Amino acid sequence: MDQPEIGEFILSEQVRVNGRITAATLSSGGELGWGDRRLDVKKQVLGFSVEGSEIKIRAVVEAAAGSWCSGDKTKLIRKCFTLELLSIDSLRLWSQKLQEYLDSLGRPKRLFVFVNPYGGKKSASTIFVSDVKPLLDDASVEYTVQETKYQLHAKEVARSLDLAKYDGIVCVSGDGILVEVLNGLLIREDWENAIKIPLGVVPAGTGNGMVKSLLDSCGEPCAASNATMSIIRGHKRSLDVATISQGDTKFFSMLMLAWGLVADIDIESEKYRWMGSARLDFYGLQRILGLRKYNGSIIFVPASGFESYGEPIDVEKEVIFEGESKPKSDDGPVTTQDYGYQGPKVDMKSLNWRKINGPFVSIWLHNVPWGGEDTMAAPDAQFSDGCLDLIMIKDCPKLSLLMLMNGLNDGSHVKSPHVSYLKVKAFILQPGPRVDDQTKAGIIDVDGEVLARGKGSYKSEEKTLMSYDKLLIKVDQGLATLFAPSLDLADLIPIPRD
Template identity: 50%
Template sequence: MEQPENPAEQPIVSDRVIINGSETPLTLTADGKLRMWERGQRCLTVKKEVLGFVTEGSKIRIRAVVKGGGAGICCVASKGALVRKDFVFQPLSNDSLNLWSQKLRQYIDSLGKYLNFLILILTINFFLVGTGNGMVKSLLDSVGYPCTAPNAVLTIIRGHKRSLDVATILQRETKFFSILMLAWGLVADIDIESEKYRWMGSARIDFYGLQRILHLRQYNGCVSFVPAPGFETYGEPTSYPNKSTGKPDSCNPSEEESIKVRHHGYQGPNIDLENLEWRTISGPFVSVWLHNVPWGSEGTLAAPDAKFSDGYLDLIIMRDCPQLALMSLMTGLNDGSHVKSPHVTYLKVKAFVLEPGPQTKEPTKEGIIDSDGEVLARGKGTYKCDQKAPMAYDKLQIAVHQGLATLFSPL
């Protein structure tokens, strides 16, 4: 067999083996390709497709995950769902069997394939639970993979990593760390209040979203922010709004009764917020939405320009918007085109302060602040107002720590 000129294609081990009853050449190359010649050349990419192997008597069984839709294991496969597939071959001698076992083990070990199973299980839970799965959708979509459970699990098994920004939400002495999003107004109302229809599955979001558009609420309030470069013209200049109103949680009679989160260790990014250039936008608002990654759920491309670790949050603001235009705008969430609407303000921010107020039409009722799909604060008159929340419905501050967290990534 002719030797390749490319060093990456040089064989680590090459020998004749038996596959499906036929004797055929098999080669493991330096770049991790397992090539065979059976009804034409086929191969496995060890780094991307091989989970491990086991020796069964005189045979070696390679456990792999490959794309479905094609016959056998191929270097180039049609785009489709990932499926488990085992590849079995039999070396012609014990010496060859031992050599193949040694070289395969050495190559797989060099990739760090052996993961801690406890971490693996915990991380799978992170990927596969919840209605929206916005984080896993963002990760898989970044490399063009469908958002499926097999793809999410394979992402963990491969062990590749990428950095992720972390937002610290601060209200007086209470801190909350967010990796996905924060919402107030329409988006938060739909996300939290639709819980009463959880039996409908993900359809509850569309169903309740239509109800909320038909009975649209607007909220008084104010947002202040430190814009990213290129977004300095948004809003009006202001100073750092650093003092809380000190108002107790209007849903809970005593602020001391609110849940207190104690932090030992990391306390948030070390940023001199007071000396940054702040801007402000006043309400009333239909919705205020901060996003750390592009997708809010599998079907909601909330922030099409968001990056995993650029050090900024994407801010999406909706103010005056007629109901008919809002229905059209909401359909644009599927592909991110909503950010081009004249009723939407879309920019990137380094830090952010939210000062939430009451509903414009019913001033005795306030709103909900939602972070990563969980209630952060409940104002008076809101859904399940009697339940305690981590924070009061009051001014809160958000700052971003670039690349603080690490995620398993497809590539």
């Protein structure tokens, strides 16, 4: 771990450690030390307790090199260190100063914790008990645990939760529960205050793209202990939220939208769920060998530096904005209430819209770098830049596509000449049918769940929130707040909105 700035000593005292007298110090920079041991209080010390003349320091340290994972990404393990003070006055002073320093860090004291026992390998309950709970207890964090019992349960709870009782909401799950919580907060009448509550996530699902992105950005492994520590430390960073709208119907996304190849693999491979994560590779090969292309078009506002993509369009003729037309499915869309967050207020007609016509192999929008623990979909994505990263494939030979998909684990796929990679500030998807069979359409996948199914697609008989039609996507820069593994000053400085 990086060493803290030492600064002046707040405390300096002779103590007994393991039967030996040694000097112990606590500096204004947050370094606690004795003998050969140094602890960064901000990063490593969870809490302490007083037992008789002893202070028990509860902390985390890095596991021995090579004991858990490869490379320089190391798992954290719990440790308890005992300092015996030599007088009652010294014991009182050390207890007081240690508590004052910990209190000054602004760490969360009360958390609401969702545990999804059904996601991924159904291991979330075990992960909470073995990895999360001991760290929260060591840090004296109070918590309320809610196991999710059915789809959208977390959304229902977040919608009505008394947020004044908590300093944050934590999801021990994959990305799905986190997205449910976001949507629950944003449909509240008090959404403007609700969305300010920090959200944390501990990896315990199939797709752990958000927590992987957070931890990897600081060189930490995607492990439950590291994720829990990032929550306990209380550091925060802002996150863009994308509002996907179709008429009056809205969905709030924090991860990704896929249409075409990626969506087909993600959703249709569910039939092979018994294979575990290997189902994606197995079905991905099938889909590449039987490659589909989709008609349609995309309309977008490019970020600065990407204006060369697409062709300029006449906004009045091409773009349908809210209130001017409402696409409808056969059963009609499932609409949300009028109150709650309605999406960012943007003069859409004043923007520099450009258009690209299909056919397309794949359209993939990403808000953060990682789509899963092994999928770096958008290596240049930022948490709060006001943009979505667009990864587009229009045409690609099958062999090249196989090689390209192998590059997803390190982000090298975006360097392929068959991939267009750019940043967009707003986006309109106009999906169409398959090129080879006009009677069959595709799937629109948002944050790992089906947002819309076209006719003849996989499980097309099932109802979805939106119809397989035009979607408008707008980005609200830095709307949500996440617990993060380190304090990123760039995220604390407001970036001017265009």
